[in-house]
Amino acid sequence: MTAEHGSKLFSAAKNVGMMKEGYAWIVTEGLSTLLDPVDAKAKDSMGGVLGVRPLVLEFENFTRRWKSYSYAGKERTSSESPLTLFGLWAYDTVWALAMAVEKAGLTNSNSFQSQNVANNTELDFANIVWYETGPRLRDEILATNFTGVSGNVSLINGQLEPSEIEIFNVVGHTEKIIGKWSSNKLTLKEELKPPIWPGDTTERPTKMRIGVPVRKSFNEFLRVESPSPKCIEYSRENISGFAIDVFQEVHRFLPFNLSYEFCPFAKRNGDSNGTYDQLVMQIEEKNFDAVVGDVTIVANRTKYVDFTLPYSESGVSMVVRMKQDKRNNMWIFLKPLSWDMWLTTFAAFIFTGVVIWLLExxxxxxxxxxxxxxxxxxxxxxxxxxVFAHKEKIVNNWSRLVLIVWVFVVLIITQSYTASLASMLTVQRLQPAFMDIKEIQRNNYSVGYQTGSFVEKLLTEQLGFSESKLKSYQTPQEFHEALSNGSVAAIFDEIPYLIVFLKNHGSKYHMVGPVYKTGGFGFAFPLNSPLVSDFSKAILKVIENETFQDRIQKKYFSTSEIIFDDGSASVSSDSSSLTVHSFGGLFIVTLAASLISLIFYVFKFLHSQWPALKEIHSDQGSLWVAFTEMVKRFDRKDSFARASRSNSRVFPEANPNPATDEASVNVDDTADNESTTLNQQSDVATLNEHNQMDSGINHSVPDERHSS
Incomplete structure (x- = not known):
């Protein structure tokens, strides 16, 4: 801006306290008091200003010539026409154009063509259409190279060559040159004289004031040693934590160097100076230039500050205490299996017993x-x-197949039952005291939250808790005491803090209920700050870097990634019971074996009895009579049972004359094997007795005799 506007600017800046220690001002050549003098009042306000301007060669000689230059007999003074850099550039430009015209050989204006050249004797520059020697003049202008009062006048690719620049510092009412710079040589830092900054100090005021929260708990995220309101330089001894390490890593990926210092948001006694919302407001009040810490990105805070991209996930959930499951302790032997498993197993026992009976x-x-x-x-x-205590002998091969499969199933079920019951008797079973928020609200219980957290507003405004039912706590130990003594039914907090809390008290408490999503942890800057974009890009680079996962996250959380549980999973009181689904395959196998054996056996029986049943159906003309007779025949002892036991021919199916049948049996036994044992004779007697009982069932139905 011009000197006129610059004078007003610095006067206003001094009135609002922006020309004191801690501020830095850098101006360009437009506000150089040497080239464009300002009034004394404005110069008093510019103490400590740094500026850059082109180096003006032979400025003093030109000034004397300019003062002695007369126009129309009147001497011009610097007060009437003050020298400015723009004036010097204009002076050199006129010389450059004049030199180009001479070199191009342009001595008259006949080469100009105008729209009204025929009607006017004078040349109208506003209506010039073309200039036939213009290309030659352009080439001469581009080739201009001479030393003017503003420096070297030389065009490179149509642009004025950068001249040597001098760096000045306003001290009092004078400008002191503290260094020079040119495109060919950059003055080294040690060659620059130390500037005097606003407030008459040599302390460099370029450090960002970064506010950090002060907390007495959850030091994994941030810890400030001996906090005080005074800003401090960073060192691992006085400030540390996950948020600080992330900031240091992000700072390393910035495309520029940024000086900063941490300013704890603390009182003189070292306590916190307010909530996180109040800490963020310090940026709008110009007390801090940024805020770094475990600050959650929420909508209400974005009204006053801009946040970077989050460097950690977050969300709000609740932690409740675990209570011992004392229900049905005297019936705990029923707990290893669910009720559907008990009923299915009982049905399988009965079904297998019926199948074995049918086959045997x-x-x-x-x-x-x-x-x-x-x-x-x-x-x-x-x-x-x-318990493998059956003493009955099995003689049918199909029965043996069914029994082999069933014994295998019983073995697995009993072993699983034993293991599950042993676990229940030796491991203390715990379950959450509450499973959802509505249960807590319905019983009108109190809940807790972390002091200074935005969770308080979430509980009252979104979840509908009364303020009288809210209790604030600062440390994880206070969380533990409040939950254990029943002061609160649940603790609501952000998931990162709950993860740290459960890390030390995981066996006594559990995180349940829905998760209320938040934006995560981020860094706060003033609204529309250009640093937000640079920091966000650097955060992405840090998150994608393996160093962040391997070194920083494992250091504080013993895990390679901060992936927090969404809390949607709940604990079921029947989670340890064995269900039918667990043994579905076994039941299918034993069912298939039983059905296959039964089908083959029934098919064999029907095949052997089919001629007799067909004859009965033709005589009686009734399917029901035939079916009844089939059941009766199935209930009778099979004739090859005797043969299977004595390796002799098969007994007849039935005999209406028990005496004849008994005599026939005795004769056959004597003829076949005279050395029959007493046990075999007992079997024959038992079978004869059964045949005598069968003979009175239906004497009208003829017996079909078979021989082996």
């Missing part, structure tokens, strides 16, 4: 007897396999 009833005397005895055999045999 006609061939094995041990599965005979009265109906009550046969029902008892079904239950006894099936359930005795549970």
């Amino acid at each position: 009833h006609r061939t094995n005397p041990e599965f005979g007897g009265s109906p009550q005895q046969q029902v008892g055999i079904i239950f006894w045999f099936s359930f005795s396999t549970l």
Whole structure:
């Protein structure tokens, strides 16, 4: 800006306190008091200003010539026409154009063509259409190279060559040159004289004032040693934590050097000076240039500051205490299996017993007897396999197949039951005291939150908790005490803090309920700050860098990634019970084996009895009579049962004359094997007795005799 506007600017800056220690001002040649003098009042306000301007060669000689130059007999003075850099540039430009015209050989204006050249004798420059020697003049202008009063006048690619620049410092009412710079040589830092900054100090005021929160808990995120309101230089001894390490790593990826110092948001006694919302407001009040820490990005704070991209995920959930499950302790032996598993297993026992009875009833005397005895055999045999205590012999190969598969299933079920019951008896079973927020609100219980957190507003404005039911706590130990003594039903906080809390008290508490998403942790800057973009890009580079995961995150959280549980998973009180689904494959196998064996056995029986049943159906003309007769025949002992036990021919199916049948049996036994043992004779007697009982069932139906 011009000297006139510059004078007003610095006067206003001094009035609002921006020309004191801690501020820095850099001006260009337009506000150089040497080339464009300002009034004394403005110069008093510019103490400590740094500036850059082109180096003016032979400035004093030109000034004397300019003062002595007369126009129309009147001497011009510097007060009437003050020298400015723009004036010097204009002076050199006129000389450059004049030299180009002479070199191009342009001595008259006949080469100019104008729209009204025929009507006017004077040349109208505003209506010039073309200039036939213009290209030659342009070439001469571009080739201009001479030393003017403003420096070397030389055009490179149509641009004025950068001249040597001098760096000045306003001290009092004078400008002191503290260094020079040219495109060919950059003055070294040690060759520059130390400037005097506003406030008459040599202390460099270029450090950003970064506010950091002061907390007494969760030092994994941020820790300030002996906090005080005074800003401090960074060192691992006085300030540390996850947020600080992330900032240091981000600072390393910035494309420029940035000096800063940390300013704890603390009182003189070292306590925190307010909430995180109040800390963020310090940026708008110009007390801090930025805020670094575990500051969560929430919508309300974006009204006053701009946040970078988040460097860590976050969200709000609740932690509740775990209580011991004391329900049904005297019936704990039922807990290893769910109710559907108990019912399915019972049904499988009965089904297997029935299948074995069907396969063995006609061939094995041990599965005979009265109906009550046969029902008892079904239950006894099936359930005795549970402890492998069955004593009945199996003679049918299909029965052996079914029993092999079933014993395998029983073995797995019993072993799983034993293991599950042992776990329940030896490991203390815990479950959350509350599973959702509505249960807490319905019982009108109190809840806790971390002091100074935005979670307080979330509980009252979004979740509908009364302020009288809210209690604030500062440390994880206070969380533990409040939950253990029942002062609160749950603690609401951001998930990163809850993860740290559960790390030390994980066996006593559990994180449950829904997760209320937030923007995560970020760095805060003033609204529309250009640093937000640079820091956000650097954060992306840090997050994608393996160093961030391996070194920083593992250092504080013992994990390669900060991936927080969304809290959607809940603990079920029946989670340890074994269900039908766990053994579905086993039940399918034993069901298939039983059905296949039963189908083959029934098919064989029907095939052997089909001629007799067909004859009965033709005589009686009734399917029901034929079906009834089939059931009766199935209930009778199979004739090859005797053969399987004595390796002789098969007994007949039934005999209406028990005496004749008994005599025939005795004759056959004597003829076939005179050395029959007493045990075999007992079996024959038992079978004859059964045949005598069968003979009175239906004497009108002829018996079909078979021979082996």
